[in-house]
Amino acid sequence: MDISTIIGFICGIVFVITSIMMGGRLGLFFDLPSVMITIGGTFASVLISYPLNKFLNSLKSARLVFKTQEFDTGNIIQKIIDLANIARKEGLLALEEAAQSMEDKFLQKGILLIVDGTDPELVRNILETELAFVEGRHKEVQGFWETVASLGPAWGMIGTLIGLINMLDQLNDPSSIGPSMAVALVTTFYGSVLANFISTPIANKLKIRSSEEVLLKEVMIEGLLSIQAGENPRIIEEKLKAFLSPTLRDTVNEKDEGEAKAGE
């Protein structure tokens, strides 16, 4: 579970509800016709924008925001150094066995390409193409939520315009102006909450997750090519640690103190 997402959602909901109840009644802010025009209208526009399968995939991607997805770069660097040591001592073919137990599909594929004796240029080419498309798919999902974030307030305004025009046309009863305008503004409120509390933050967190995953895969590509080139494990470690922040770097140091030296 991603703690910050959950704290964020709970706090936001509590703040909004408290804020409403301190000045009025909550029921005023639950208005089904307003939900229909704001949320319904937004998703109608988004449906025109995206093919059905991308629409559903992107909606489902919102789940990811609640799941913790630890990208333990330090751990992966350690694994790559271990592989480099194996390759140095027992030859590239010995990596095949190690690859079997790999959980990460990308790293596994890379090792198998190396074991197959694929040309280094082609290994880089295949892995970078795959990385580019992983990044592209991530961007598409972020784009979906950014589209929702820009269409939400627009449909909120369309709803408010409908309410206002209807109200202005029936100005006979002055006492009804206030409540009518209140209802008209609820769609603007929905649009604003949809954009700034839901879709923009989701797009933001997906973007950060994506950049972490891309960084991890870049480390893997760099490491795999170094292993294939038969570079010294110590140099590989030096190279890969440049990808880490100083704090993370120390965690690798601790772990591999014994092993890295043994591997030389």
Added chain:
Amino acid sequence: MDISTIIGFICGIVFVITSIMMGGRLGLFFDLPSVMITIGGTFASVLISYPLNKFLNSLKSARLVFKTQEFDTGNIIQKIIDLANIARKEGLLALEEAAQSMEDKFLQKGILLIVDGTDPELVRNILETELAFVEGRHKEVQGFWETVASLGPAWGMIGTLIGLINMLDQLNDPSSIGPSMAVALVTTFYGSVLANFISTPIANKLKIRSSEEVLLKEVMIEGLLSIQAGENPRIIEEKLKAFLSPTLRDTVNEKDEGEAKAGE
């Protein structure tokens, strides 16, 4: 028929009409002078922006949004692998026959260039230039709809300003203020719907379609050059599958299980 476009348009229209009728009368929202200044003004500005032939072409492109346009990348990769097998067994010249029955003009052109013995650098040059211009023309059409999306609300506001100024000048009869303002706001409503329900979603879907087509053509170029270079069909498959998402990748695997092996 593109299902999501159609569901989107129908839902959107139903939501807007229901929303209007729940609070007032539909007639109020159909106002010919408002159509003239908002839609007419927008297209007047767009006409100044684009030459007549691009204006008409871009308008027509809206049709595409309703048509399904399946870019079956998996299928194309399969075809390229088949071609690679033919080229390996029977030589590059044997591809000429296969090219005759190709539906895709781009792939066909590429094969004919290879059969003609064109220099690989020139083949890449010609195909990439063509791809760049296909992409350029797509961008132009998307740009048209984005221009409409930015000018629509602007002309909606111009219409509302005209209505407001006229109303404010004739403030004699207080009872007419409401209805006059209602009418003045209808143009803002039109501009907002034009931008957020029609032109932005059309531009979005055209953009996604374009990126799918460009990806497909990139796969073709990569594949054609590999065939020309006489690469092993298995390696070509590996290379091209890096362009696919993991789910699509499996569909290729199933299809070519038998064939790919036979081709080695």
Added chain:
Amino acid sequence: MDISTIIGFICGIVFVITSIMMGGRLGLFFDLPSVMITIGGTFASVLISYPLNKFLNSLKSARLVFKTQEFDTGNIIQKIIDLANIARKEGLLALEEAAQSMEDKFLQKGILLIVDGTDPELVRNILETELAFVEGRHKEVQGFWETVASLGPAWGMIGTLIGLINMLDQLNDPSSIGPSMAVALVTTFYGSVLANFISTPIANKLKIRSSEEVLLKEVMIEGLLSIQAGENPRIIEEKLKAFLSPTLRDTVNEKDEGEAKAGE
């Protein structure tokens, strides 16, 4: 004459005037002090933004929007293929004569550089530098109109603020509020029309014209270098036609059916 520009301007003016006259009197919208603060203020800011010669040049560039400027890429490609045929049969020096009758200065300059036996790298260097600066000057002019488009509404708002502040300060006579606000809003109306009906569409059309001219010059550079390299006219044709849209491509085919074959 550029038909779409003219239709656009006429339609826009008719729509605005009709829309005004349907709800009020036209005179209300012609207010000299409002013209002064909106148009005058905008051009005061633009004058600070640009040196005087660029200011005047950019203003004059608005004329181009009314002129048709056909960039007949198909025709130019045909001409380059003809030149390639001459060069092949009679040698590069024979191009000097053909260059004399060229209307296009850029193409002529390129041919003369080739005839002079200039180094191919230098020919590309000179022509691409020139193209880059042509594009740069176009961008500057488009930037001018985009500056007008962003400052216009801003000065419209400044005018409205002046009107509003003056009106609010003299709230003694309630009957004057309406007409005063009407006048105050006229500047916002001017700013909006200046931006969305005049300067943005002018900037847009200049941008499209520029991209067409740049494309044409890119075709020329590619063609000239191919001629200098002594490439086969048929291959040159294939290369240059990749720059065209499929429809334009056919027009070249028709024209050169006889000639191209003869040139081999």
Added chain:
Amino acid sequence: MDISTIIGFICGIVFVITSIMMGGRLGLFFDLPSVMITIGGTFASVLISYPLNKFLNSLKSARLVFKTQEFDTGNIIQKIIDLANIARKEGLLALEEAAQSMEDKFLQKGILLIVDGTDPELVRNILETELAFVEGRHKEVQGFWETVASLGPAWGMIGTLIGLINMLDQLNDPSSIGPSMAVALVTTFYGSVLANFISTPIANKLKIRSSEEVLLKEVMIEGLLSIQAGENPRIIEEKLKAFLSPTLRDTVNEKDEGEAKAGE
């Protein structure tokens, strides 16, 4: 202490408080429920946007804005020239001792890589990767404050909408309209101050600091590689001074007048 940050914050606070007290009472602008919805809501959205550790790190980074962080590029260039002189006279290994007393970790690491006899290409690769990630982490923190700056006014508006809707629903007592609207607007005021007085300026200063640090590290990389290549200290000086503004350049000149000559 960074003087401009402190002057800026003090002046801004004084101006806002004076401005409030000149026209009303300060208490009106301190409203706990408004703080909750604006600041609370903003940070709820930001919490969903960022993982918890990045959220806390970025918040802490605000401290940096108060600290002076002199990037004395002139001084670093001087140090590099000194190192170049040592390397020339006593060999690369003599740099190890000098590296011990270095305060700057980045420079120290670079020297140690050189002393270890690492391949120049790899030295550049490692240092540039590290620099790219330093820059990436800076961008992330700036992005955090820009996110706050865009969500702050949005939540201010959500707060105002809640206040407005509640007020409009209870229009019975006309005398309460004014004060209710006043309170509703306080959240917009908070959002605007949060964005334009706090988060945008913080993001701006972090950006300038980052670009200064990146420049310094670029100078270091350039200098280290020149030392490794055994270039003449005078040429290294010439190369590195091109990174400085003319005024800073003179300060280097003064300092090294004697030394640089001695080093030749």
Added chain:
Amino acid sequence: MDISTIIGFICGIVFVITSIMMGGRLGLFFDLPSVMITIGGTFASVLISYPLNKFLNSLKSARLVFKTQEFDTGNIIQKIIDLANIARKEGLLALEEAAQSMEDKFLQKGILLIVDGTDPELVRNILETELAFVEGRHKEVQGFWETVASLGPAWGMIGTLIGLINMLDQLNDPSSIGPSMAVALVTTFYGSVLANFISTPIANKLKIRSSEEVLLKEVMIEGLLSIQAGENPRIIEEKLKAFLSPTLRDTVNEKDEGEAKAGE
């Protein structure tokens, strides 16, 4: 003196003052507390954004906008061709004397590097690094004025919010509403004028000046390297003139008619 800047400022001030005086009294628009919150608040935020020395430098840079700064590219090209002739006839060392009388520091530095026999790659490296940093410093100053342009209206709105909230809280006296709102709006007026009449135009003109200076220095680098390579002055002229607009090109032609031929 830069005529367009001065005409622009005078016209703008005249238009604003005339516009104010036609509808009200000028005194209403001079309000010290409003100046304090808008201008003061803006500069408080800008002070937090920039270190003190950059803040002061950028403020001073506004002077440049009033000074004419002719970048006579045609003249510089002529000078470079003269230098090329000297170098051809009397050798590179003869340039040292010519460099003494150069006014332009950049050109002078370049010649001295050539005379010193510096490696061409290093000459390009040093001059391009210096150019990149000149451009960087220009961008920083433009960024300062763009920051002012974005913060000005924001603080104008903060001022108006303070005024509005205070006014709404004291709605007892209906006759005071108008004048109070008038005063509240004055800060929005200030913010808008600051952004659209002062800081945006200053940023624009600084940008154009910068691009002219950068172009000039690019011509110098290209010319210096050609001189060092011992290229024919006629070819150098051809190369450099590609950087000019057709009109400027003719002015060079006239001047060097005699000299260029003599130099061959």
